[in-house]
Amino acid sequence: MSGGAGAAAIPRPGATFGNRVAFGLALLDEGRRNERIVALNADLSGSTKTSTFAKEFPHRFFNAGVAECNMMGMAAGLSTTGRPVVASTFAVFATAQVLNVIRQSIAYPRNNVKIVATHAGITVGGDGATHQICEDIALMRVLPHLRVYVPADAQQTYQVILHVLRTDGPAYVRMGRIDTPVIFDHDYRYVPDRVEVLADGDDVTLACCGLLVEEGRKAVTLLADSGISAQLLNVHTIKPLDVAGIESAARRTGRVVSAEEHVVAGGLGSAIAETLAQRYPTPQRFIGLRDHFGESGEPSDLMVAFHLTAADIATSASALVAERDART
Amino acid sequence: MPRAQVTPIDSVQREELERICTRARRRILRMIHAAGSGHPGGSFSAIDIITVLYQRYLRFRPAEPQWPARDRFVLSKGHGAPALYAALFEAGYYDDEEVLLSLRKMGSPLQGHPVMGKLPGVEMTTGSLGQGFSAAVGMALGVRLDGLESRIFTLLGDGECDEGIVWEAAMAAAHYKLDNLVAVIDHNRFQIDGPNATIMDLGDLAAKFAAFGWATTEIDGHDLDQICEALEWGIALQGRPAMIVAHTKKGHGVSFMDDSNKFHGIAPTDAELAVALKELEGPE
Numbered sequence: 001m002s003g004g005a006g007a008a009a010i011p012r013p014g015a016t017f018g019n020r021v022a023f024g025l026a027l028l029d030e031g032r033r034n035e036r037i038v039a040l041n042a043d044l045s046g047s048t049k050t051s052t053f054a055k056e057f058p059h060r061f062f063n064a065g066v067a068e069c070n071m072m073g074m075a076a077g078l079s080t081t082g083r084p085v086v087a088s089t090f091a092v093f094a095t096a097q098v099l100n101v102i103r104q105s106i107a108y109p110r111n112n113v114k115i116v117a118t119h120a121g122i123t124v125g126g127d128g129a130t131h132q133i134c135e136d137i138a139l140m141r142v143l144p145h146l147r148v149y150v151p152a153d154a155q156q157t158y159q160v161i162l163h164v165l166r167t168d169g170p171a172y173v174r175m176g177r178i179d180t181p182v183i184f185d186h187d188y189r190y191v192p193d194r195v196e197v198l199a200d201g202d203d204v205t206l207a208c209c210g211l212l213v214e215e216g217r218k219a220v221t222l223l224a225d226s227g228i229s230a231q232l233l234n235v236h237t238i239k240p241l242d243v244a245g246i247e248s249a250a251r252r253t254g255r256v257v258s259a260e261e262h263v264v265a266g267g268l269g270s271a272i273a274e275t276l277a278q279r280y281p282t283p284q285r286f287i288g289l290r291d292h293f294g295e296s297g298e299p300s301d302l303m304v305a306f307h308l309t310a311a312d313i314a315t316s317a318s319a320l321v322a323e324r325d326a327r328t
Numbered sequence: 329m330p331r332a333q334v335t336p337i338d339s340v341q342r343e344e345l346e347r348i349c350t351r352a353r354r355r356i357l358r359m360i361h362a363a364g365s366g367h368p369g370g371s372f373s374a375i376d377i378i379t380v381l382y383q384r385y386l387r388f389r390p391a392e393p394q395w396p397a398r399d400r401f402v403l404s405k406g407h408g409a410p411a412l413y414a415a416l417f418e419a420g421y422y423d424d425e426e427v428l429l430s431l432r433k434m435g436s437p438l439q440g441h442p443v444m445g446k447l448p449g450v451e452m453t454t455g456s457l458g459q460g461f462s463a464a465v466g467m468a469l470g471v472r473l474d475g476l477e478s479r480i481f482t483l484l485g486d487g488e489c490d491e492g493i494v495w496e497a498a499m500a501a502a503h504y505k506l507d508n509l510v511a512v513i514d515h516n517r518f519q520i521d522g523p524n525a526t527i528m529d530l531g532d533l534a535a536k537f538a539a540f541g542w543a544t545t546e547i548d549g550h551d552l553d554q555i556c557e558a559l560e561w562g563i564a565l566q567g568r569p570a571m572i573v574a575h576t577k578k579g580h581g582v583s584f585m586d587d588s589n590k591f592h593g594i595a596p597t598d599a600e601l602a603v604a605l606k607e608l609e610g611p612e
Contacts, residue, residue, distance in 0.1 A: 038473070062469060062504070070462045070496035077466020080444075080451065081474060082396065085466075100456055101493070105463055109444045109453040 005029060010154045013182050019175040020118040022154035024049025026161035027086060027116075031057055036083040037165060040064055042071045048088040048118045068093045069101050072113070076105035079112040084165050087113055091120035091174060092133035099139055106170045107143040114164045115140075119177045121261035122289070122306055123211060123299035132294040138266025140172040141239050147171040148238040150260075150268070152213035153183040156236060159190035167192075174210065176261070178299050181214045193237050195245035201229035204255040204317045207246070209235045209268045212259040212287065215303075218310035219317065226314075228321055238268055243275045250282040255320045259287035259313050283324065285316040337384075337556050345552050349379045350610045352414040353581050355428060357608075359410050361601045363432035366440070369578035369591040371411040373516040373549065374483060377574055378403075378411050380555045381481055382419045385563065390420040393448035397476050400451045400467055404460030405485035405514060406441035407593070412450070413438050421449040458491030460484075461511065465497045468509040468569075479563060483512045487519030490528045495540070501569040502541025509569040510562035511542075514549060516578040518589040537571040549574030582607050 006025025010017055031037045031053050038060045045051040045063065054061035062078075064071035068089055075087040088094070094117035095102070106113045117136065124132045140148045149164065149171065151157040157175060164171040183198075198213070199220045208216035213234045223230045231253055233245070250256055256276070258269030264286040276282045289306055303309050337345070352375050360366035381401060388398045403412045410431065417428055422437075430436035437447035441455030451467070454460035464482035471478040488494060501509055513533055521527045530536075534544040543565050547554040555574070562570030578592065579585025582604040596604060 038470075059473065064496070064500060065503075067493075067496035067500070069458075069493040070465070070500055073459050073462020073493060073497060074466035074469065074500065076459075077402075077452070077463035077468075078470040080400075080463070080467060081470025083470065101459055101462070104453055104456045105459045 007155070007158050008186065010158060011182055012185055015182050016179040017154035017182050018179045019151060019154055019157040020049045020177070022157040023116055023118070023161050023175060024052050026158045027053045028056065030162055030165045031060070034084070034165070037086065038062065038078055038083055039086040039088065040071050040075050042066060042068045042089040042093060044089050047090070050086070050088050068097045072098045072101040073105055075113045076111045083112070085113045086116055088116045088118065090131060091117035091136045092131055095136040095139045096133060102146070103143055107146045110145050110169050112168055112170070114171050114173065116161070116173045118175045120174045121176050121211065122294040122302045122308070123261065124177050125299045125302065126296050128296040129293035134262045134289050134294065135266070136174060137238055137260065137262050137268065138270070141266065141271060145170055147240065149173045149236060150209040150238060151175070151236050152210060152234050153180060155182060155184035155186070155188050156190060159188070160236065163190060163192050176211055180211055183214065183217070193240055193242055195242045195249070196234040196236065197231065198234050199230065199232035201231035202253060203229045203321050204257060205231045205233060205249045205253045206257050206259065206313060206317060207233045207235050207249070207268065207272055208259040209238065211261050212308065215308065215310040215313055216259055219313035222310055222314040223317055226318060228318060230317060235268055238271055241271050241275060243279065246272055246275050247279045250276050250280050254282060255324060256282050256284040257287060257313055257317045257320060258284060261308060262288050264288040264290060283320060285320050287313050287316060335560065337553060342552055345380060345383060347610055348383060348418055349376050350581070350608050351612065352379055352411070352418060354605055354608045355414040355417065356410040357596055357601055357604050359413065359428050359431040359438070360595045362429040364595050365432060366410055366595055367407040367593050368410070368596065369518070369585065369589065370405065370485060370514065370516065371408050372579045372581055372585065373576035374405070374408045374514045375411045375414065376550050376552065377483060377512055377514065377555055378415045379418070380552060380559065382415045384556065385559050386481065388419070388449070390449070393421070396474070397478055399479045399481065402452045402454065402460045402464040402467070402480070402482040403442055404454055404464065404482050405457065405488050406454030406460065408483070408514070409438070409440065409442050412442055413447070416447065416449040419449070421447070457485065457488040458493035462493050462497040464509060464511070465501045465506065468501070468506040469504060472506070472508055479508045479510060481510050483514055486513055486515045486517065486524055486530060486533065489513065489530055489533060498537060498540045498542065505567055506569045507566050510559065510572070511569065512572045512574050514576050515573050516576045518578050518592065520592055522589065534571070534573045541568065542571040543568045544571045544573065546573045546575065549576035550580055
């Protein structure tokens with residue numbers, strides 16, 4: 001995946017950076033290379049970082065106003081004229097608000113629309129539960145034909161955006177609001193559809209996506225301190241899921257903890273469980289929101305309140321290891 | 329409505345169009361009868377408009393369905409699929425009567441509602457109301473971006489105008505000054521549960537679209553001369569999208585179906601089919 005000017009603007013590991021900012025950079029870079037690309041927005045072009053593309057290519061940018069259903073319908077129609085179309089808004093409006101438009105006009109006919117959503121998850125913070133969608137992975141994952149990506153950091157987001165813009169067919173890319181730690185360096189090369197093993201271990205597999213990959217990294221250290229060797233997977237692609245990669249991890253460790261900034265129903269953990277139940281049944285614990293909505297608050301406080309931290313992952317992993325040890 | 333530069337149809341052309349419309353009505357009834365389900369009422373109210381579009385105004389190449397410079401027609405009221413399938417048959421996209429009679433059967437390119445990619449000539453997957461109109465607005469943006477002369481035509485139902493997305497799309501089409509977009513509402517005054525006026529009063533549709541920034545006109549949607557005039561007006565229009573509110577009758581063309589809501593979503597029986605085909609007799 002060749003980068004561009006924008007990729008160099010993303011700082012190296014150790015810093016924090018917004019995934020949505022990386023999306024804006026990637027859209028601009030690829031938009032310069034491919035003049036067929038058009039972008040749509042629903043009155044949130046500043047927040048979704050599509051405004052730089054809009055400024056440079058005003059004739060290739062269409063604001064739908066606060067009308068997300070029509071944005072998705074127009075995106076479908078535009079794509080039939082032979083171009084990749086990026087439709088962006090907050091994740092709650094990009095999925096739940098418009099589900100049936102995505103279903104009929106984008107997913108079913110395999111129209112070349114990239115739904116790039118920002119402000120997903122509980123770390124939206126102050127706006128509260130109305131805006132903190134934690135059900136979007138499930139909503140998008142169940143739609144046939146639609147690919148679903150949850151990149152872990154800015155560098156990966158940049159390359160995932162290039163990947164979806166260079167491959168035909170509908171896709172959903174999920175990002176949060178806040179700046180998050182940069183994990184991957186400038187020499188990072190995204191390999192589509194393959195889980196990334198970020199840490200090798202024998203006792204338990206931590207399968208994480210998005211913001212929870214960083215928590216998983218910290219959990220690996222916490223677990224090592226208590227003598228548990230954890231393997232860390234970055235599952236950036238929820239669909240198509242790398243079933244071989246997941247199965248191979250499960251066969252190695254025999255225990256899985258999935259972690260996502262999402263309800264446990266229907267998300268990453270469910271996708272893994274569905275796969276392993278058929279290929280290699282494996283004890284699994286689920287880190288994610290239970291049957292709850294979020295609430296207003298500081299992102300870091302909400303992560304603690306809803307049990308989405310490295311400590312929560314480590315606790316679940318330790319318990320799973322202890323259970324298995326007690327059984328054997 | 330300004331009537332400049334309209335090329336009137338002569339009597340020979342009118343008779344030919346009438347023959348095709350009658351033939352299409354026969355095909356619609358035969359395919360819905362064979363399927364055992366479907367929407368004859370709304371197919372009949374729309375078929376004159378769709379036939380005139382395909383026979384006189386749409387530019388397309390059946391042998392090259394993806395010709396980039398083609399005009400596009402989106403049947404936003406997807407339940408009128410049999411009318412679209414009959415028009416595509418007549419237009420030369422396919423010529424197998426067996427395919428026509430495979431409507432709604434497993435494996436058929438003639439799905440219960442139109443699906444792009446299944447049958448050449450179907451430009452958008454429709455059925456959930458309002459979405460096709462929105463997609464047509466996107467198509468109009470796309471072909472204009474490509475500098476093409478292509479026009480986008482779309483047909484909506486009146487009950488469909490209950491959908492919020494219709495008005496979102498209407499606002500966008502006017503905002504983007506899409507004068508390559510010509511929309512028609514098949515205003516047969518009925519929706520599934522009853523008359524529009526009883527279920528959800530639409531008020532003055534032309535006035536509503538005018539207030540949204542569209543140029544509007546109203547016609548008798550079964551008068552071939554008026555359909556031609558209105559489409560030519562819409563095509564010639566500059567700076568604004570065109571909305572033609574076509575006053576139609578459900579089931580028009582068969583005595584026991586005409587202006588009735590009974591045949592919104594049911595197939596004719598064997599006896600009803602026989603009577604209807606008799607009424608619709610004419611050269612193949």
